[in-house]
Amino acid sequence: MAAPLGACPVQIGQYDRVVLGHGSGGRLTHELITQLFVPAFHNPTLAALEDQASIALDGVRRLAFTTDSFVVSPVFFPGGDIGKLAVCGTVNDLAAGGAVPRHLAASFILEEGLPLADLRRVVESMRAACDEAGVSVVAGDTKVVERGKADKLFITTTGIGWAPEGRRLSIAAARPGDRVVVSGPLGDHGMAILSVREGLSFQTELLSDCAPLGGLAEVMLRASPSLRCMRDPTRGGLASALNELAAASQVGVVVREPAVPVRPEVRGACELLGLDPLYVASEGRMVAVAPAAEVPALLDAMRGHPLGRGAAEIGEVVADFPGKVRVQSSVGGDRLLLMLSGEQLPRIC
Amino acid sequence: MAAPLGACPVQIGQYDRVVLGHGSGGRLTHELITQLFVPAFHNPTLAALEDQASIALDGVRRLAFTTDSFVVSPVFFPGGDIGKLAVCGTVNDLAAGGAVPRHLAASFILEEGLPLADLRRVVESMRAACDEAGVSVVAGDTKVVERGKADKLFITTTGIGWAPEGRRLSIAAARPGDRVVVSGPLGDHGMAILSVREGLSFQTELLSDCAPLGGLAEVMLRASPSLRCMRDPTRGGLASALNELAAASQVGVVVREPAVPVRPEVRGACELLGLDPLYVASEGRMVAVAPAAEVPALLDAMRGHPLGRGAAEIGEVVADFPGKVRVQSSVGGDRLLLMLSGEQLPRIC
Numbered sequence: 001m002a003a004p005l006g007a008c009p010v011q012i013g014q015y016d017r018v019v020l021g022h023g024s025g026g027r028l029t030h031e032l033i034t035q036l037f038v039p040a041f042h043n044p045t046l047a048a049l050e051d052q053a054s055i056a057l058d059g060v061r062r063l064a065f066t067t068d069s070f071v072v073s074p075v076f077f078p079g080g081d082i083g084k085l086a087v088c089g090t091v092n093d094l095a096a097g098g099a100v101p102r103h104l105a106a107s108f109i110l111e112e113g114l115p116l117a118d119l120r121r122v123v124e125s126m127r128a129a130c131d132e133a134g135v136s137v138v139a140g141d142t143k144v145v146e147r148g149k150a151d152k153l154f155i156t157t158t159g160i161g162w163a164p165e166g167r168r169l170s171i172a173a174a175r176p177g178d179r180v181v182v183s184g185p186l187g188d189h190g191m192a193i194l195s196v197r198e199g200l201s202f203q204t205e206l207l208s209d210c211a212p213l214g215g216l217a218e219v220m221l222r223a224s225p226s227l228r229c230m231r232d233p234t235r236g237g238l239a240s241a242l243n244e245l246a247a248a249s250q251v252g253v254v255v256r257e258p259a260v261p262v263r264p265e266v267r268g269a270c271e272l273l274g275l276d277p278l279y280v281a282s283e284g285r286m287v288a289v290a291p292a293a294e295v296p297a298l299l300d301a302m303r304g305h306p307l308g309r310g311a312a313e314i315g316e317v318v319a320d321f322p323g324k325v326r327v328q329s330s331v332g333g334d335r336l337l338l339m340l341s342g343e344q345l346p347r348i349c
Numbered sequence: 350m351a352a353p354l355g356a357c358p359v360q361i362g363q364y365d366r367v368v369l370g371h372g373s374g375g376r377l378t379h380e381l382i383t384q385l386f387v388p389a390f391h392n393p394t395l396a397a398l399e400d401q402a403s404i405a406l407d408g409v410r411r412l413a414f415t416t417d418s419f420v421v422s423p424v425f426f427p428g429g430d431i432g433k434l435a436v437c438g439t440v441n442d443l444a445a446g447g448a449v450p451r452h453l454a455a456s457f458i459l460e461e462g463l464p465l466a467d468l469r470r471v472v473e474s475m476r477a478a479c480d481e482a483g484v485s486v487v488a489g490d491t492k493v494v495e496r497g498k499a500d501k502l503f504i505t506t507t508g509i510g511w512a513p514e515g516r517r518l519s520i521a522a523a524r525p526g527d528r529v530v531v532s533g534p535l536g537d538h539g540m541a542i543l544s545v546r547e548g549l550s551f552q553t554e555l556l557s558d559c560a561p562l563g564g565l566a567e568v569m570l571r572a573s574p575s576l577r578c579m580r581d582p583t584r585g586g587l588a589s590a591l592n593e594l595a596a597a598s599q600v601g602v603v604v605r606e607p608a609v610p611v612r613p614e615v616r617g618a619c620e621l622l623g624l625d626p627l628y629v630a631s632e633g634r635m636v637a638v639a640p641a642a643e644v645p646a647l648l649d650a651m652r653g654h655p656l657g658r659g660a661a662e663i664g665e666v667v668a669d670f671p672g673k674v675r676v677q678s679s680v681g682g683d684r685l686l687l688m689l690s691g692e693q694l695p696r697i698c
Contacts, residue, residue: 010469018463023493032491036465040472041455041479041486053487055452055509063412067454067507068490071498103404105416106390107505109458114367116359116385123389130390137390138402139507141417142381144372145696149420151498156456158416158488158507160404347494 012036019343025235025281026340030244049248050171051231052097054163061165064099066090067158073347075122075152078192079208080283082155083122085349087129088212088283089234090159095217096230096286098169099161104130105139106157111150119153126155133212135159167221173228174249174289176319181288181295183216183302184209184310185261186238187280190348191269198273202265211284216307220286223301224294231287234349236340237279241287242325243339250322255315255337258330278327279340281348289317361385368692374584374630375689379593398597399520400580401446403512410514413448415439416507422696424471424501427541428557429632431504432471434698436478437561437632438583439508444566445579445635447518448510453479454488455506460499471502482561484508516570522577523598523638525668530637530644532565532651533558533659534610535587536629539697540618547622551614560633565656569635572650573643580636583698585689586628590636591674592688599671604664604686607679627676628689630697638666 010016012035013028021028038047045053052066070086080088087104094101106126110119130136188209195206213232221227233241238260242253255278262270262277270277284307290298295313302308325337359365361384362377370377387396394402401415419435429437436453443450455475459468479485537558544555562581570576582590587609591602604627611619611626619626633656639647644662651657674686 010465012465016465018459018461018465018468018493020461020493020495022459023491029491033489036469036472037486037489037491040469040476041489043485043487045485045487046489053452053454055487063509065452065454065488065509067456067488067505069456069458069492069505071458071492071494073498103402103414105402105414105507107416107418107507109418109420109503109505110367110371112367112369116361116365116367119367120359120385120389123385127389136392136394138392138394138404139414139416140382140386140390140395141505142372142378142386143418143420143503143696143698144367144369145420145500146369148497149500150503151494154458154492154499154503156416156418156458156490156505156507158454158456158505160412160414160509347492349492 020346021343024340024343025240030339050097051093062163064094064097064161064163066093067156069154069156070349071154071347072349073151074196077196077208078205080210081122081125083126084129085210085283086155086157087126087133088210089349090157091133091135091212091214092232094159094161095214096232097163098167098221099163101133101135101159101161101214103160104135104137104157106137106155107141109150109154110142110144111152112144112147114152129212133214169227169229171229171245172248174245174251174317176251176317177292178228178289178317179292179295179313180253180315181299181311181313183286183308185263186233186282186285187262187266187277189283190280190345191266193348194345195269200269204265206265209282209284211307213284213286213307216286216305219301219305220288220298224290224298226291226294228289233285233287234281234283237281238287239278239337240339246325247323252318252321253315253325254318255325255327257327259312259314261310261312275344278337279344369695370692373689373692374589379688399446400442411512413443413446413510413512415442416505418503418505419698420503420696421698422500423545426545426557427554429559430471430474432475433478434559434632435504435506436475436482437559438698439506440482440484440561440563441581443508443510444563445581446512447516447570448512450482450484450508450510450563452509453484453486453506455486455504456490458499458503459491459493460501461493461496463501478561482563518576518578520578520594520597523594523600523666525600525666526641527577527638527666528641528644528662529602529664530648530660530662532635532657534612535582535631535634536611536615536626538632539629539694540615542697543694544618549618553614555614558631558633560656562633562635562656565635565654568650568654569637569647573639573647575640575643577638582634582636583630583632586630587636588627588686589688595674596672601667601670602664602674603667604674604676606676608661608663610659610661624693627686628693
């Protein structure tokens with residue numbers, strides 16, 4: 001039995017109402033989770049703030065369990081749609097924890113008036129993503145709300161998978177001297193969504209990188225026996241992933257900005273819109289931390305996988321400035337990479 | 350790999366767009382599920398149309414897995430709120446499958462502008478329901494959408510639990526001669542919601558029956574070693590639960606209407622609004638089918654549990670008219686109890 005949360009009304013930071021920033025994946029999301037949800041539901045599994053819960057099962061395996069709601073707008077975007085995203089996002093949270101994704105539950109909230117042709121297209125896309133990821137949808141639910149009470153459709157997917165005993169990946173496991181790697185160029189998903197919303201057009205169309213990362217994660221686990229952790233840098237981008245890691249492991253992280261892979265068209269779109277690519281969401285990339293000695297084999301293995309061809313080492317873990325992330329720019333200066341504050345790109349996933 | 354679903358656009362029955370009835374829990378929901386979701390995600394677990402998926406785990410236990418989105422309006426209602434409902438609804442789907450509910454994932458879709466005091470009240474209510482049900486929320490997610498793109502908050506809960514090997518409850522397991530029992534008066538939840546929405550007032554306030562049924566289900570499993578199945582009669586009420594059972598087991602079901610417990614105030618409100626209580630949702634009741642010989646012990650055991658005091662035998666399973674449900678009224682006539690068609694009570698859960 002947890003302690004009562006205290007008397008209402010509540011305030012978190014300066015807010016007494018939900019603002020878009022509470023869904024940003026940045027500082028406000030973190031405050032909402034740590035100040036409201038974690039105290040209410042208090043248990044060590046939830047409080048670990050991993051992207052997936054790990055439940056003891058038997059002597060040999062652990063069960064990994066994760067959930068995500070998807071509210072992306074527009075529903076269809078270059079390189080994917082809400083259905084593909086709903087499968088990949090949940091599969092990737094399991095994969096990042098070192099688990100083999102196996103089963104999904106999918107729950108739909110539909111707005112009255114949604115064309116059934118759109119729903120079918122989304123569902124077919126989910127099925128294709130499931131086939132690619134090697135998972136099956138074994139449970140589901142459908143609710144319908146009146147026109148104007150939702151926005152076309154929202155999908156919540158919950159995944160379960162098996163994690164082998166003996167491997168414990170955790171954002172609390174990074175140690176000074178470890179290296180940070182990413183599996184490919186960052187920010188494609190966020191900028192693909194934004195380019196549609198803002199009506200931007202580029203010589204090369206920006207496509208979401210949305211993809212299921214279970215296979216890549218398996219390759220990484222084999223190549224780096226002491227791999228510390230993996231995270232898919234979705235909402236809040238690389239900046240959020242590394243800040244959460246730095247806080248949980250009580251280490252500092254140094255990122256060498258010129259080493260971070262970003263496509264020229266993504267960089268260009270970011271400049272046009274005044275955004276920092278280090279904060280922009282990817283939906284088919286993995287960030288990982290590994291001991292320095294294992295990084296050459298890890299990068300080799302990643303580059304041999306279709307979804308890891310652009311893998312690169314981008315920084316390192318240090319003992320200085322625990323809990324903080326610093327970026328060394330190409331011109332030699334360096335700056336603190338804070339968690340996203342406020343909302344940069346609402347409804348990116 | 351499933352076969353393609355065919356070319357878009359689609360039509361299901363007379364509809365090419367989502368209508369409120371697709372969320373009713375009745376015939377249109379059934380058509381949407383069987384004609385769109387099941388073919389797309391085709392696998393035997395989903396196609397069984399149980400309220401929970403059953404996954405082989407090891408030689409001793411099975412994993413039960415279920416998901417539900419909650420969009421009830423109003424968010425706070427007499428006897429509960431969307432948070433309590435989100436915990437009980439999912440716990441009850443696990444319990445109905447004979448599983449012991451253990452872990453929940455909770456995903457929130459919040460509308461910009463929602464008072465944080467409301468969110469805290471909902472979350473505290475979830476926590477209290479979790480404590481009562483013996484489950485913990487171990488994974489979660491929060492998304493925020495712009496004002497006017499959702500209705501205050503939607504919650505999706507996904508539950509996992511353990512089912513002992515050797516007990517297989519299924520809506521396909523009913524046999525002629527079996528009896529149908531319910532755990533208490535039906536329709537309290539639906540009429541509590543509707544009375545608030547319609548501004549009805551009664552001498553006695555109508556309270557939702559929303560409650561976690563894991564403990565009651567355990568008692569029932571012990572008392573009836575050959576218990577065929579349990580279902581919580583939520584959306585679509587007793588009528589939907591029994592029609593799904595009749596179809597899955599290919600049996601007929603006869604319901605003796607005077608034996609069905611319904612509170613006088615619920616019956617009165619139904620008459621006022623032209624509703625049939627057999628279609629109105631409960632959120633803390635169990636319907637079960639058991640061999641006739643086990644029914645006396647089953648009813649005794651149920652009545653000894655605080656949530657089963659009003660337990661009653663209400664009908665029986667027959668070999669005639671397979672797939673259909675007939676109701677014998679108090680005046681001697683009888684009628685076919687069809688699945689709900691269209692939408693009776695939108696956003697009841």
